[in-house]
Amino acid sequence: MKKLMLLVGLVGFTMTQAQxxxxxxxxxGAGTITKASMTPxxxxxxxxxxxxxxxxxxxxxxxxxxxxxxxxxxxxxxxxSPLFNAGKGAVFTAEGKNELDASxxxxxxxxxxxxxxxxxxxxxxxxxxxxxxxxxxVLLIGKGAEEFASxxxxxxxxxxxxxxxxxxxxxxxxxxNEANKKPTSFSSTPSALEVxxxxxxxxxxxxxxxxxxxxxxxxxxxxxxxxxxxxxxxLIGSGTYANSWVGVSATGWGEFFIRTAAARTLAxxxxxxxxxxxxxxxxxxxxxxxxGGDGGLIALDKNGQVSTPFNTSGMYRGTITDKGEIxxxxxx
Amino acid sequence: MKKLMLLVGLVGFTMTQAQxxxxxxxxxGAGTITKASMTPxxxxxxxxxxxxxxxxxxxxxxxxxxxxxxxxxxxxxxxxSPLFNAGKGAVFTAEGKNELDASxxxxxxxxxxxxxxxxxxxxxxxxxxxxxxxxxxVLLIGKGAEEFASxxxxxxxxxxxxxxxxxxxxxxxxxxNEANKKPTSFSSTPSALEVxxxxxxxxxxxxxxxxxxxxxxxxxxxxxxxxxxxxxxxLIGSGTYANSWVGVSATGWGEFFIRTAAARTLAxxxxxxxxxxxxxxxxxxxxxxxxGGDGGLIALDKNGQVSTPFNTSGMYRGTITDKGEIxxxxxx
Numbered sequence: 178m179k180k181l182m183l184l185v186g187l188v189g190f191t192m193t194q195a196q197x198x199x200x201x202x203x204x205x206g207a208g209t210i211t212k213a214s215m216t217p218x219x220x221x222x223x224x225x226x227x228x229x230x231x232x233x234x235x236x237x238x239x240x241x242x243x244x245x246x247x248x249x250x251x252x253x254x255x256x257x258s259p260l261f262n263a264g265k266g267a268v269f270t271a272e273g274k275n276e277l278d279a280s281x282x283x284x285x286x287x288x289x290x291x292x293x294x295x296x297x298x299x300x301x302x303x304x305x306x307x308x309x310x311x312x313x314x315v316l317l318i319g320k321g322a323e324e325f326a327s328x329x330x331x332x333x334x335x336x337x338x339x340x341x342x343x344x345x346x347x348x349x350x351x352x353x354n355e356a357n358k359k360p361t362s363f364s365s366t367p368s369a370l371e372v373x374x375x376x377x378x379x380x381x382x383x384x385x386x387x388x389x390x391x392x393x394x395x396x397x398x399x400x401x402x403x404x405x406x407x408x409x410x411x412l413i414g415s416g417t418y419a420n421s422w423v424g425v426s427a428t429g430w431g432e433f434f435i436r437t438a439a440a441r442t443l444a445x446x447x448x449x450x451x452x453x454x455x456x457x458x459x460x461x462x463x464x465x466x467x468x469g470g471d472g473g474l475i476a477l478d479k480n481g482q483v484s485t486p487f488n489t490s491g492m493y494r495g496t497i498t499d500k501g502e503i504x505x506x507x508x509x
Numbered sequence: 510m511k512k513l514m515l516l517v518g519l520v521g522f523t524m525t526q527a528q529x530x531x532x533x534x535x536x537x538g539a540g541t542i543t544k545a546s547m548t549p550x551x552x553x554x555x556x557x558x559x560x561x562x563x564x565x566x567x568x569x570x571x572x573x574x575x576x577x578x579x580x581x582x583x584x585x586x587x588x589x590s591p592l593f594n595a596g597k598g599a600v601f602t603a604e605g606k607n608e609l610d611a612s613x614x615x616x617x618x619x620x621x622x623x624x625x626x627x628x629x630x631x632x633x634x635x636x637x638x639x640x641x642x643x644x645x646x647v648l649l650i651g652k653g654a655e656e657f658a659s660x661x662x663x664x665x666x667x668x669x670x671x672x673x674x675x676x677x678x679x680x681x682x683x684x685x686n687e688a689n690k691k692p693t694s695f696s697s698t699p700s701a702l703e704v705x706x707x708x709x710x711x712x713x714x715x716x717x718x719x720x721x722x723x724x725x726x727x728x729x730x731x732x733x734x735x736x737x738x739x740x741x742x743x744l745i746g747s748g749t750y751a752n753s754w755v756g757v758s759a760t761g762w763g764e765f766f767i768r769t770a771a772a773r774t775l776a777x778x779x780x781x782x783x784x785x786x787x788x789x790x791x792x793x794x795x796x797x798x799x800x801g802g803d804g805g806l807i808a809l810d811k812n813g814q815v816s817t818p819f820n821t822s823g824m825y826r827g828t829i830t831d832k833g834e835i836x837x838x839x840x841x
Contacts, residue, residue, distance in 0.1 A: 287768040287800060293739075294650055314738045315767045318626055319651050321737025405653025406646045407625075414746040414770030435647045436619040438746030441770035445777035468619060 198481030198499045201234045201383045203227065203251050205261045207428050207473035208376030210491025212508055220507065223260055227495040227505045230254040234383055235497045244391035244424075245283050245306060247383035252279075252302040252393050255379040259341045261493075262377025264300060267339050267397025269348035275339035276402070278411035279305040279395040282419040285387075289315050291411040292322040296339070299332040302395045305411070307331060315413060319405075344400070351401040376489070378410055380426025382419070382477040390479065392417050392424035392440070399431075409434035414441035422447045422479060423454055429472010429489070433465045443476055458484035530813030530831045533566045533715045535559065535583050537593045539760050539805035540708030542823025544840055552839065555592055559827040559837045562586040566715055567829045576723035576756075577615050577638060579715035584611075584634040584725050587711040591673045593825075594709025596632060599671045599729025601680035607671035608734070610743035611637040611727040614751040617719075621647050623743040624654040628671070631664040634727045637743070639663060647745060651737075676732070683733040708821070710742055712758025714751070714809040722811065724749050724756035724772070731763075741766035746773035754779045754811060755786055760824070761804010765797045775808055790816035 205227060234251035238244070256264025267275040279301035280291035290309025293316065298304045307329040308317055317325055327333060378396035385391070394417045396410040408431025409416035416427045418440035425440035434440075439461050446457035458476050465472065466488045473487025475494060485494050487509075495505040537559060566583035570576070588596025599607040611633035612623035622641025625648065630636045639661040640649055649657050659665060710728035717723070726749045728742040740763025741748035748759045750772035757772035766772075771793050778789035790808050797804065798820045805819025807826060817826050819841075827837040 282768075289768050312736070313764065314734075314736070315764045316739040316744075318737045318739055321735065325736040402646075403653065404644070404646070404657040405650045407648040407650055412648075412744055412746075413767050414744075414773055418770065432645065432647045435745050436614075436621050438750065438770060438773035441746055441773045442777065445774065445781055449777055449781035 199384070199477060199483045199496050200238050200481060200499050201231060201247055201251065201381065202475045202477050202483050202485065202496045203230055203234070203255070203379070203381040203494065204426065204428050204473065204475045204485070205255055205379050205493030206377035207487045207489040207492035209489060210493070210507055215507075223493055223507060224505045226255065226258045226260055227493060228503055230381070231495050231497040231503050231505070234381060235501060238383060238385055241386055243283070243387070244383035244385040244389050245281065247385065248281065248381045248391045248393040249302055249306055251381040251383070252379055252395050253300050256300050256302060256395055259343070261379045262397045263379040263395040265339065266341055266344065266377070268344050268377070268400040270398075271352070271401045271403045273348065275336065275397055276405065277301045277395070277397055278407060279393070280411045280413060280417040281305040281309055281391065281393040282413055282417050282424070283309070284390040284419045284421050284424065287420060289413045291316045291413060292326070293318045293407045293411040294405055295319065295322050295326070296336045297323050297333045298326045299334045299338065302393050303331050305393065316411065347400050355401065376429065376472070378428040380417070380428060380475060382424035382426055382475055384477055384479070384481055388479060390419045390424035390477065392419040392426045394426045408432070409439070414438050416440060418444050420444050420448070423476050425474055425476045427472060427474040428492070429465070429487070430470045433468055433470025434472065436468065437461065437464050439465065439474065443474070447478065454478040454482050454484040458486040462486040462488050531716070531809060531815040531828050532570050532813060532831045533563060533579055533583065533713065534807045534809050534815050534817065534828045535562055535566070535587070535711070535713040535826065536758065536760050536805065536807045536817070537587055537711050537825030538709035539819045539821040539824035541821060542825070542839055547839070555825055555839060556837045558587065558590045558592055559825060560835055562713070563827050563829040563835050563837070566713060567833060570715060570717055573718055575615070575719070576715035576717040576721050577613065579717065580613065580713045580723045580725040581634055581638055583713040583715070584711055584727050585632050588632050588634060588727055591675070593711045594729045595711040595727040597671065598673055598676065598709070600676050600709070600732040603684070603733045603735045605680065607668065607729055608737065609633045609671070609727070609729055610739060611725070612743045612745060612749040613637040613641055613723065613725040614745055614749050614756070615641070616722040616751045616753050616756065619752060621745045623648045623745060624658070625650045625739045625743040626737055627651065627654050627658070628668045629655050629665045630658045631666045631670065634725055635663050637725065648743065671729070679732050687733065708761065708804070710760040712749070712760060712807060714756035714758055714807055716809055716811070716813055720811060722751045722756035722809065724751040724758045726758045740764070741771070746770050748772060750776050752776050752780070755808050757806055757808045759804060759806040761797070761819070761821070762802045765800055765802025766804065768800065769793065769796050771797065771806065775806070779810065786810040786814050786816040790818040794818040794820050
């Protein structure tokens, strides 16, 4: 009897799973995000921005556009919001600049594009898409990437566009904390305080009518970053990957996502080991945690199944189904 | 009887395989390298440089140093030679500059470091190793990477150091060819002539006494590259990867190695599918060929088994066994 009930339960569960098909999932960064540290106004603002981004991406899918258009529409909204560490809300480098990175990958023929270390492109995700579509290259950096964006008639802004008082305050706090630290080796582990300076990256994964997947990621990197550091966000296989199995976008302590080739590894676990998107996603985050890293990721597979694992206290995230049902979450 | 002979043959083959343990493998680039296009002097020069690099790396392993030291010693020799498209012999960008990239990964705790778009660091592989060991980051680019290298007391050179008459001639040929082309979309497929402008990257993989693997790659990129293009060489998971299964360094048309996350994919085929290093290597090159790309790679697994697949007419390559036996090859 018990066995039968279990079986019925499983069948019911499987049926529900099969009924829910997601077409878009996004994140706005993982980190030390707790209910206690949040005001109701701030929480509402984050949820509104995530919902708006989900709806914008969904509209593209519904009207028959590709998954690339859906990812672009969703990420553009998050880039234009000062709430997230991407586009307008990018964090500051140690020198008080903003250096932005973004990447896109489309499962159809494994197309990809990315830009890193740019300071004058309003929407880096659009530049990544232009690199994918209109250049023979995958990754352009710095001034060269900006020159290419200009040739592509993308919107350029003065570097000051990326100034926000809140991010600048974060940099001052970071620099004060650095100054108080004893000089140690470059490889010193960041303190608990520093941990929050490296989150807020945004990303989206979409599944279009043709069954193709696109994944995109955009970021301002880490507050106080030095030496033109580049994280995982613009790196295909690290922060972003999309093939015929799954699309992935990551957020968190970028160096660990590079060393584990996180996004490609997730896809490989599905393709080569037959794992489902949830197990593959959890395993990737576990491997990062084992190395001492933290963060999260979003993954959407070819069947519309979704996974949003993270090992921080929170991750801004949201999903929308093929029927337009939105779910937005922040905490664990 | 025939069956028995086949069986004996197989056993003999397997035994031979098990007896030969390689400790270092390297490449000096893949491309349209044919016996017809080579002079005996040039061939001898390439073989001498490859042998010298193998011996330098081998000396490190023999004296008990780590695989990272072995890779560094081997690549430093190739970087200092004008024969290869890395360090001294780096190709020119469309603007007549040299922009170098390098990366290193060490299987022990999945450590990694890389630099991209640098113009004043004599040995980019050393800068990549410094990033791995002495910074909390994995990838530094441009001026910031150079500043970090300076803080690490690495040898800096004026950008003119990287001028060689032969590479400059290649650029002039490239620019003349470009000028004669009808203006087309940015994504036009490079012509057969252009194909040879993107090869010559160097790389090495070593296995040390502790059983750890290191893989490193160094390049000047593509002749006539624009917009600060970065290829697969400095990207962990694309041109370079090393975990407890295998170390990999790639060379060829970088964009395809990025889109397939070639180095990480090879390791995943071994780890998740149980394939041997030869089959995993061949499959990766086949996937690149299927997408329209070309090039080659070297891989050395934890048991000292080696694989050097490529789909071009040649690849400068060499191996050395734990007994110091050197083999150097150029053609298919």
